[in-house]
Amino acid sequence: LIATRNPSEERLLAYAAGNLSPPEAVVLAAHLALRPANRAWVDRLQAVGGELLETTSPSRLSDGALSRAMARIDADGGEAAIRPALNDMPELPEPLRRYELGPWRWAGPGIRVRSVQAPRDGQCRVILLKIEPGRETPRHTHEGVELTCVLSGAYATETERFDVGDFEEADGDVMHQPRVVSDEPCLCVVALAGEIQLPGLLGRLMQPFMRL
Numbered sequence: 001l002i003a004t005r006n007p008s009e010e011r012l013l014a015y016a017a018g019n020l021s022p023p024e025a026v027v028l029a030a031h032l033a034l035r036p037a038n039r040a041w042v043d044r045l046q047a048v049g050g051e052l053l054e055t056t057s058p059s060r061l062s063d064g065a066l067s068r069a070m071a072r073i074d075a076d077g078g079e080a081a082i083r084p085a086l087n088d089m090p091e092l093p094e095p096l097r098r099y100e101l102g103p104w105r106w107a108g109p110g111i112r113v114r115s116v117q118a119p120r121d122g123q124c125r126v127i128l129l130k131i132e133p134g135r136e137t138p139r140h141t142h143e144g145v146e147l148t149c150v151l152s153g154a155y156a157t158e159t160e161r162f163d164v165g166d167f168e169e170a171d172g173d174v175m176h177q178p179r180v181v182s183d184e185p186c187l188c189v190v191a192l193a194g195e196i197q198l199p200g201l202l203g204r205l206m207q208p209f210m211r212l
Contacts, residue, residue, distance in 0.1 A: 005166035006038060007031065007147075016045035022119035023126045023191040024147055026095065027167075030189050031149040033093035034165035092151065096189060101128070110135030116189065124193040131155065131186045136179035143194025146170045153186030155179060 007015075007028060014020050015028050032039040085097040102115035110132035118126040124144065131137065133153075148168040155162050155178040162168055162178075170176065180186040 005160070005162055005168065006035070007167045008169060011169065012038070012042055013045065016042050021121035021124055021191075023121055023124045023193075024145070026099075026116070026118045026126050027147045027149050027189050027191040029095035030093045030151070031165060031167045033095055034149070034151075099126075104130075108138065111137065122193075124191060127190050127192060129188045129190050131178070131180045131188075133180050133183055133185060136177055139175065139177040141175045142170055142172050142192075144171065145191070145193050147191040148188050149190075151187045151189055153180060153182035153184045155186045155188075156181045 006012075011020070011024075011028065015025060020028065032042060086099060087097060087101040089101065090097065096116065100117040102117070104112045104114050107113045107129075112130045114128040114130075116126035116128060128151075129148075131153075146169075148162075148170070150162050150164050150166050152164060154164070157168075157176040157178055160168075161181065
């Protein structure tokens with residue numbers, strides 16, 4: 001794996017095995033489109049898994065296995081080479097161009113969000129998040145897992161910087177305040193489970209405006 005900000009090995013293994021939720025798989029597929037070295041590593045894992053399947057006795061599928069597999073095929077490419085783009089953002093990585101997009105919505109000063117009409121998993125869904133240079137999100141944590149891949153621009157948290165292709169994994173144990181540090185807007189694709197949580201009285205007042 002390359003040394004920059006990558007998904008955890010556990011998450012890459014889950015993706016290779018088809019065990020990620022559909023929204024998480026979409027965001028990870030976008031990351032892999034921007035990181036060929038990681039894509040090659042996942043391809044090798046899938047090849048090894050295919051060889052193991054050839055020698056394994058059949059067993060009953062778990063509930064929802066078919067829907068997860070179909071969503072994974074959709075996120076991972078399928079017949080992408082012959083599919084027309086379904087949205088108005090040709091600059092997006094190919095795994096995202098095959099989904100329709102909702103309208104841009106205001107989510108705070110210098111912050112806009114747009115839904116990605118990819119398969120959902122309960123409350124977990126995919127959004128595009130665009131933040132203008134010099135702007136930052138409110139300090140927040142999360143109801144559930146938040147997976148973020150940078151598509152253009154860059155942002156920094158209190159401890160790290162994330163550039164194009166970088167991948168951040170956050171959950172309820174992470175409190176952060178991403179700030180755009182690039183001269184251009186920072187565009188990210190995010191798999192978000194639940195809503196972000198804003199601490200303090202001001203956070204409670206702002207919460208209705210920050211629903212993504």
